[in-house]
Amino acid sequence: MSPDMSDDDRLSFIDTTFVPPDAPCWVSILACFLLACFYVGSLYVWRSDLPRDHPAVIKRRFTSVLIVSALSPVFVWAWKEFTGVEARPPLLALMGIRLEGIIPAVTLPLLLTMVLFLGPLIQLAADCPWGFLDGIKVGLAHFHHVIELLRFGQGTVSGIFLSAVFQFSYTAVFGAYTAFIFIRTGHLVGPVLCHSFCNYMGFPALSTALEHPQRLTVLASYLLGMLLFLLLLFPLTEPRFYGDPTPVCSLAAGSSSVCS
Template identity: 35%
Template sequence: MELTELIESSIDFPCLSGILGCLMLSVIYVGSLYVWRSPLDRDHPSVIKRRFFSVFVMTLFSPLSLYFGINEKFYEGATLWELLGIRWPGIIQAIIIPLCLTMVLFLGPLYMQGLNGLWRLYVEPTYWLGSAKTLVWWRNQIIAPLSEEWTFRACMLPLLLQCFAPSTAIFICPLFFGVAHFHHLVENTRRGMDFKTALLKSCFQFAYTTVFGAYAAFLFAKTGHFAAPFTAHSFCNHMGFPDLSEVVAYEDSLERAKLLLLFVIGLAAWCFLLTPMTNPSWFNNTLFWQKHITA
């Protein structure tokens, strides 16, 4: 057997090209944020606007990797839009159910917001109108979730699912997402943070973004809808990472115990409901989760 034949027989080129495509998307996505050289902070309006343009270009570019890297035999009969999770059947369920499921996970933080009076603020139209006037809100709640879920889930996961079982692909996919967040290391050092602290912060961010990325990938694979991880991502950005130090700071020991219990109940309920509330049949999804890799 010739060397080229040996290599071809030992390497699954569609899978290799899919993984390389995911890596390429990650590098280009992060690179697009820094193509504009500026000493200004990431929250400065001019920086945000430039990055909006960058991710807009990425949103147009990202599906090309899926278009050229997909195995048509594996997804026989599926359109590119369906692979990207853009379809009508099951769309309402894909918006509401994952959002409710994610809210269950944040049971403790949501209760804390109620204690702090934020729920009353949420019913005020002026709150949302004021938020919608700020570029930071648009970045955190709309543009970042949309562009990241589009690139790191909708355009990557179908490539991985043609090579790996869903239970494997949903843990590989977020690694690209988590590593991509290491670019905050550069921004934190620019702000004057010492390198060691910035590195530790970035490692922590890598950990929780990878965990969330696995959850988002799970939602995409189970529902077959882009809307599912997008709504969950936007909600998580709104809530932020749960602040347990605020719970510990409560002077009332009974209230503190109640809050900690709600955190635990929320996590336990989320784990219990995760599989039944993402039944693919509820979302008319026969594209991803039921697929099996054949030899």
């Protein structure tokens, strides 16, 4: 919400735009969990002996994701009807699909994420003088999944387990970051672009940075990127850039540091 709004104005705005759900809180938590399981489970409905990076498997997974994404609004609508939530913003706006503030939503979150990856970007530019975009293409998008590694006998069980724990921790932090962007901006496009960029870049090659010929420059860019990211995190996601208050924040039962 706008910082110049009084407490009475905030309460008046909330009271006229949001009616809390009748169902218990655990129902909403369960709905979120089921939707996540629905998405992940759709990737494994295809039975195949091919690895996950095979073009045929990629096409099938793309089809699954497309179907789930198309059905997600129906799922959210069913949750809204079941819990009795009433809010002024339309359903698509609550899901981050709207035009208000679209230009900042496309540019600022992505710029913020690129600032965080300043170190890897400088490292790639130094290692790939033939072209910056060509250099980005050498980034690893994902770690392999545990089931597939075991299935094709790639690595030891302990190594695969540690890799899975690391991947889970990394993706959990990234999920919290994209959720923060979604709440602050009220747009879906920002998290999608940030996710695509991070997939394109992969996890920063810290071990390579420590052995880089220009180690001091690369490590300094890593540190500078993290510091600038922390300084710009709230300013570049200021809700007033995207239409204050954002539709998601209109569901808040009170003022929140994330929404203000």
